[in-house]
Amino acid sequence: MNVRADCSPASLGYIRGVMVLALLFGMLSSLFAQQIHEEMGNPNPFIIAIRKAVNVFPGVFPNPTVDEPDGSLVIASGDFHNADVTIVLEKSRLDGLKPKVMEMLSRLGLTKTYVRVKRGRVIGSFDLEFNAYIDQKGNHSHSSIPLGKVLDSIRDWDLPQPTGVVIKGSDLYNIGFKGDDVLGIRLLWPKDVSPGDTVEVNADRHWYGLAAGMLFGGVVIFALGTVTWSVFKPIIKGPTDPVVTVPAKPKTLQESQAQYDKLNSKKFARLAPILPMILLVLLVSLRSGLEDAFNWLPNLTPSMEIWLFLPVVVLIAIGAIARRVRRKQGEQTPTGRAMKPLRYLMIPIALMVVFLIIQIQAPNLLYGIPPEVLRWTLICIIPSPLIVLLLTSRKKGQKSTVKLGPGDIDYDAALTLAGQAKMKLRRLIVMTETETTNAFARVDGTVVLTKGAREKLSDQDRRCVIAHELGHLKGRHVPFLMALSLVIWGVLLGGEIWIRNSKLPPAIIDASRILTSPVLFLPLLLVVRSPFQRKAEFAADKFALEAIGNFTDVAEALAKIHLLNASPHTLTKFHESIASHPSLVKRLNALRDVAVQMGMVVPENEVQRIIESVKIEEPAEVSQGEDAVD
Secondary structure: OOOOOOHHHHHHHHHHHHHHHHHHHHHHHHHHHHEEEEEOOOOHHHHHHHHHHHHHHHHHHOOOOOOOOOOOEEEEEEEOOOOEEEEEEHHHHHHHHHHHHHHHHHHOOOOOOOOEEEEEOOOOEEEEEEEOOOOOOOEEEEEEOOOHHHHHHHHHOOOOOOOEEEEEEOHHHHHHHOOEOOOOOOOOHHHHHHOOOOEEEEEEEEEHHHHHHHHHHHHHHHHHHHHHHHHHHHHOOOOHHHHOOOOOOOEEHHHHHHHHHHHOHHHHHHHHHHHHHHHHHHHHOOOHHHHHHHOOOOOOOOHHHHHHHHHHHHHHHHHHHHHHHHHHOOOOOOOOOOOOHHHHHHHHHHHHHHHHHHHHHHHHHOOOOOOOHHHHHHHHHHHHHHHHHHHHHHHHHOOOOEOOOOHHHHHHHHHHHHHHHOOOOOOOEOOOOOOOOOOOEEOOEEEEEEEHHHHOHHHHHHHHHHHHHHHHHHHHHHHHHHHHHHHHHHHHHHHHHHHHHHHOOOHHHHHHOOOOOOOHHHHHHHHHHHHHHHHHHHHHHHHHHHOOHHHHHHHHHHOOOOOOOOOOOOOOOHHHHOOOOOOHHHHHHHHHHHHHHOOOOOOOHHHHHHHHHHHHHHHHOOOHHHHHHH
16 A cells, blocks of 8 residues: 655745754754864964964974974964964874863863864864953953963874964953063964963953944844845735835026035034044044954854854845745735846855855865865856856946937037047947936047936037037046046055055054055045046036037036036035036136137126026926836
8 A cells, every 4th residue: 555645845845944944953052062163174374374474483483284284383362252272283183182182171170171173184273262261350351371281281292293382462452471462473482381381361342342343233233124124024014016206306506506505504514524534533443443342242152153144044044935925925026127136146145154054064074075176166156146247237238328320419419529629439328227417438438428318408408518528538537537546546555565564553554454445545536536527527618618619508508417417506615625526606607718718708697697597397207107116
C-alpha cells in the first residue's frame, strides 16, 4: 500500500522558512556552547603591520609568512572592552596545541578566558580574550594583560623559532609596558619580557562618544523603521492609489524673490556662513567619536559580527515574506524604473552574510576550494551589481535622449550659430525625461537641452540659450573647470600625504584624513570653483549677445529660465559668493554694459522692466495617474 502526501507551494515555503530559522538558531546556540570557538581568516592586520615594522629589526625579528609559516608571534592588545593575547603560528599546529592552551589557562587561573581559533590557509592563531577580567568602574576601564606569564608558559611548546612579541598600542587609549606608553606597534624579543611583566590598558569613554552613538543609532533605527513601515504599510492599511502633488510655482520673478527672502529671513539661514566651520569641527572629531561610541555599547560576545548582520538578514526576510503576502492579496506594487536596478546591490550584501556565517561556523568548508577559484569567483560576482547598474544606466540614458538632426529648428539654429563663430558643434541632444528648464554643454562638444526647455521656451528663447552654451564650448570652460577640480584634489591629497608622513600630533594626522573625503572636498570644491564658474557665465552671456545681436532677446531668455526654475533675481551676499551662477540682476546689468559698449541702444530701466514684466503662465493640466509610476 502506497501512501502519498501532497504539500502546496505555500506549505513548502513555510517549511523551508522554519528550517532556515532552526538552522540559524542552532548556529547561534553552538556559538555559545563551544569551549574553543573556530573561525576562519588569518590575523592579517598584525602580519601586515609587522611586515612594515620589520625594517626596525632587519633579519632578526621572526616574520611568519605563507612561505615560512613556522615562525610564531605573541601579540598583546587592548581597549575599553577587550584585553587580548594572540598567538600566531602555523595552522597545522593548532589542533595539537589546543590542550596546552586550555592547560595554560587553567594553571594561570584564567578559566573564564574566551578562546578563538582562526584558521587561514597556512597561518592560524589562538586569540585569548581576557575580557571577563577587565575592571570597569563607571566611565573608566582597566585591564592587566599577563603577557609575561603567557609567554613563559608557551616557551616549552616546541615551537621551531624563537617567539617574537608584539604590543599593539593606540593613540586613543593609554597602553603601557614597563612604565612606558606604547603608540603604534612595538616589537620585542622574548628576553625583553619577564614572567611578571604585564601590559596595562587604561581606557575612558567620553560624552562625545555617547552623543555620536546616539546620533548614528538614531539614524540606523530611523532607516530600519522607515523600510519596515514601507513594507508593512500596504498590509496594515491596504493598497492605496499613488497621489501626485504638484507644488505651487511662482508666476513672476517678484513671487520667486519673495519666497527666497522669506526662507532666508529664518534664524537657521543666518547660520549659513558658519555651517562649514561647524561641519569641519564635527568631521575632525568623527573618528574619536565613533571609536568612543563603541565603548558605550555592551560587549555582547566576541563574535559580534553575527549581531551586526542579523538585522540585515531579518530585514531581507521581512521584505520577502511581506512581498509574498501582498501578492496573495492581489496587490501589485509598482516600482519606479530608477529604483529597479538598485535591487542588484543586494547581491554583495547576501554574499557577505553567507560568507560570514560560513567563516564563523564552518571554517573548513572553504579550504577544499582552490584559492584561484575563490579569487576569480569573487572577482566575477562582487562587481556584478555595479556592472548591471552601469549597463542599465547607460541603456536608460540612451532611451531618454534624442539626437537632433537637420530640419529641426533648434539644430539648424545651433549649426548656424556655430558656423558664425567658426567653431564645430558635435551634436545637439534633448533629454526627453527631464522636466526642468535647463541646458548645458559637455566636455565632448555636445549641447544638451532638457524636455522642459523644448516645451516651455519659445524658439527665439531656445536660440539664445543655445548661443549661451556655445559660448561655454568656445571658451573651453568645461575642460578648464574639470582640470581645476583635479588640481584642487591633487593639492589636498598631496597635503594629506605630507601630513601623514610628518611627525605631527595624532589629532592633526586624523584631521588630515578628511581632506580628500567627499564630505569636505565637495563643499571646498564648490567654494574654490565658484568664482571661475561665475566668470565663465559672464563670458558665455557676452558670446550669446554677440551671436544674437539683441540685448532684450538674450536678457528675457535668461529671466524666463530663472522664473521657470523658481530662482530669485537677487541673491544674498553669502549665496552670491559661493553660487555657481551670478544673480540674474548682476548678469543682466553686466550684459547691458557689454551691449552699450557694442553700440546697442539699451534704456537704463530695461533690466528692471524685464524683471517686472517677465511672466509665464502655468500649464492648464498636469499629467498624473498611471503615467507617473512604472
